[in-house]
Amino acid sequence: MKMYIEFYASLMKYLPPGNARFRREIKVEDSLKLSRLIARYHILPEEAHLVLVNGLYVYAEAREGRELQEGDVVSIWPPVAGG
Template identity: 40%
Template sequence: MRVVFKLFASLSDLLPAERRGNLVDIEVMPGTTVGDLITRYRVPEKSAHLVLVNGHYIAPAARNTHVLKEGDELAIWPPIAGG
């Protein structure tokens, strides 16, 4: 099944070269979780600050059990610092 995976700010460097901007349209196996993709793309756990699936927040405790569905969009932002 196909899902869209988006990484923002410095995390976008973790995406493969064939990405379009900050996203990739990828094929995943049924049963793939948010946590599976975080691991697959080597996103450091502490850098996966804001995680959304189709615009809905996924808490850290739910990431390894939230199963993705066909057409889902997973977006991850790192912590933002300002001054």
């Protein structure tokens, strides 16, 4: 299935080659779990601090059971702050 990944800040180095600044369209197997997707791009659990699926926060403990759907956008940040 087709879906999208967005890696920000220091995680941009894990993005596969492409032109867009943050986003890549990828093809993955059906029923892929969120935690598997994160591991596939070599992002360590402690680096994946803020993980959104379609803009909604997914708690760390829910990532293993979260099944991704066609067209989902997964956005990931390391620990960051500002204000």
